[in-house]
Amino acid sequence: MTDQALVVFDGVAKRFGAFVAVEKMNLDIRKGEFLAIMGSSGCGKTTTLRMLAGLEAPSEGEIRLAGKRINDLPTWQRDTPMVWQSLALFPFLTVRENVEFSLRMRGIEKSERRRRVDKWLERMQIAEFADRNVAHLSGGQRQRVALARSLVTEPEILLLDEPLSALDAHLKVRMQTVLSNLQRELGITFVYVTHSQSEAFSMADRVVIMSRGRIEQIGDPQEIYRAPRTRFVAEFLGSSNIFGGSVTAVGNGAVRVATPAGEFDIAANPVKALAKGDKATFVVSDDRVQLSNEKPAEGINAVRASVVGEEFVGATAVIHLEGPDGIELKAQKSHDELEHLNLAHKADVWLTWRPEAGHILPGE
Numbered sequence: 439m440t441d442q443a444l445v446v447f448d449g450v451a452k453r454f455g456a457f458v459a460v461e462k463m464n465l466d467i468r469k470g471e472f473l474a475i476m477g478s479s480g481c482g483k484t485t486t487l488r489m490l491a492g493l494e495a496p497s498e499g500e501i502r503l504a505g506k507r508i509n510d511l512p513t514w515q516r517d518t519p520m521v522w523q524s525l526a527l528f529p530f531l532t533v534r535e536n537v538e539f540s541l542r543m544r545g546i547e548k549s550e551r552r553r554r555v556d557k558w559l560e561r562m563q564i565a566e567f568a569d570r571n572v573a574h575l576s577g578g579q580r581q582r583v584a585l586a587r588s589l590v591t592e593p594e595i596l597l598l599d600e601p602l603s604a605l606d607a608h609l610k611v612r613m614q615t616v617l618s619n620l621q622r623e624l625g626i627t628f629v630y631v632t633h634s635q636s637e638a639f640s641m642a643d644r645v646v647i648m649s650r651g652r653i654e655q656i657g658d659p660q661e662i663y664r665a666p667r668t669r670f671v672a673e674f675l676g677s678s679n680i681f682g683g684s685v686t687a688v689g690n691g692a693v694r695v696a697t698p699a700g701e702f703d704i705a706a707n708p709v710k711a712l713a714k715g716d717k718a719t720f721v722v723s724d725d726r727v728q729l730s731n732e733k734p735a736e737g738i739n740a741v742r743a744s745v746v747g748e749e750f751v752g753a754t755a756v757i758h759l760e761g762p763d764g765i766e767l768k769a770q771k772s773h774d775e776l777e778h779l780n781l782a783h784k785a786d787v788w789l790t791w792r793p794e795a796g797h798i799l800p801g802e
């Protein structure tokens with residue numbers, strides 16, 4: 439991957455009548471990166487992708503691919519193939535004919551077509567089904583055909599719109615590995631739209647989080663997870679305890695914030711300078727809090743809460759709690775860590791964390 443932009447969205451907006459599906463967007467997509475676009479339903483992810491594919495025209499702004507304006511370039515003239523959830527394979531054609539299709543459209547001669555199709559059938563491990571009708575394949579096999587069909591033209595960029603959402607959980611994980619490996623080996627740019635945090639965070643180099651047609655945050659998965667910019671991002675990711683209040687003291691790399699759940703010391707955010715009296719919202723990720731049935735010593739960040747429920751998440755469990763003023767809290771811990779605690783419904787527990795575990799949202 440390089441820092442060079444392959445695609446630039448320069449002030450791109452999309453309106454459908456009076457409705458703004460995508461607000462003025464500035465986004466650079468780097469050459470060779472795996473970029474995931476996430477956000478709740480209707481936030482404009484697919485519209486963004488469709489503008490890049492040439493299936494929607496921007497209402498405003500400019501889209502550039504490798505430095506060239508492509509706003510008015512018809513779909514078939516841009517090399518931006520797209521893989522959909524529905525895959526949109528040609529149902530009456532064989533695997534080979536499906537994969538060969540775009541090469542035929544481009545007038546590539548027969549022996550070259552054969553060479554390239556064979557290469558991609560082999561590459562995607564579907565050569566043994568070459569002459570089978572695509573209707574007679576499993577979900578995973580059809581995925582591979584769709585990928586081969588898109589990649590056979592050896593494009594610089596591949597657009598994927600929820601390509602795995604129709605697959606069962608097991609196959610999803612397998613196809614994630616196939617996609618990540620493929621992207622890294624080919625070094626081409628993937629732009630991947632998904633609802634799924636686990637897909638985005640496990641595969642992408644950078645993640646874009648959208649809300650109501652706007653980009654809320656762009657960053658690598660670790661950065662977004664550890665340092666969300668806004669309350670929307672923190673809530674969307676769903677793994678944070680969120681506190682809002684006002685600053686009562688500043689100093690020594692920390693700020694003191696008074697909230698309805700108590701007063702806490704939180705590491706200052708270098709991106710956002712705060713002064714006494716300012717409003718501040720901070721988050722503490724559910725895996726960075728400690729739980730105890732004992733009242734902690736004075737002077738550390740602590741909230742008394744009562745247990746609402748326990749949710750098993752494989753190797754860990756998330757304990758849901760209710761804090762002062764009805765605030766919803768959670769803690770994610772390994773089963774070992776929870777073993778000696780009383781976590782019965784309504785049991786009293788203390789949630790504690792170090793100032794460094796707190797993150798002040800710079801965008802609030």
Ligand SMILES: Nc1ncnc2c1ncn2[C@@H]1O[C@H](COP(=O)(O)OP(=O)(O)OP(=O)(O)O)[C@@H](O)[C@H]1O
Nearest residue numbers: 454457459477478479480481482483484485486633
């Ligand atoms: N052709 C259209 N005409 C009118 N409104 C549209 C059209 N296409 C999309 N929209 C609206 O624009 C908004 C963004 O749609 P888009 O499909 O980009 O969302 P999304 O984030 O991909 O959602 P989902 O995850 O549900 O697919 C939605 O409110 C949608 O109803």
